Amino acid sequence: MPLDPAIAARLKRNPDGLVPAVVQEAATGDVLMMAWMDDEALARTLATRRATYWSRSRREYWVKGETSGHTQHVREVRLDCDGDTILMRVDQTGGACHTGDQTCFDADQLLADEVDAHR
Numbered sequence: 593m594p595l596d597p598a599i600a601a602r603l604k605r606n607p608d609g610l611v612p613a614v615v616q617e618a619a620t621g622d623v624l625m626m627a628w629m630d631d632e633a634l635a636r637t638l639a640t641r642r643a644t645y646w647s648r649s650r651r652e653y654w655v656k657g658e659t660s661g662h663t664q665h666v667r668e669v670r671l672d673c674d675g676d677t678i679l680m681r682v683d684q685t686g687g688a689c690h691t692g693d694q695t696c697f698d699a700d701q702l703l704a705d706e707v708d709a710h711r
Contacts, residue, residue, distance in 0.1 A: 602675040615680045623695065633645055636653070636655075642665070664683070665685075669681075
């Protein structure tokens with residue numbers, strides 16, 4: 593499935609041909625996860641509204657929720673001003689993290705909000 597050439601021309605890929613995709617819950621604004629996309633993964637996502645990524649470890653495409661049932665319905669896809677990061681707003685069903693957690697970013701807080709730190 594080819595990516596629209598106008599979109600492909602704007603992408604700045606890493607040496608492996610990948611672009612990071614930050615995934616955000618549409619309803620809450622919570623950042624759920626980060627994954628990698630190449631042109632094919634982005635084209636599939638845009639065509640189907642099913643979040644499709646490239647697995648660097650398995651060297652294959654994966655559709656979020658295909659095996660776990662924890663799906664992402666893609667509501668919106670944006671490209672940042674430099675063309676080197678994708679932002680996807682999704683409706684998440686089930687946990688977004690491979691651990692089953694709602695977000696991949698709730699395990700280790702390296703710096704607390706100043707308001708929280710003074711309580």
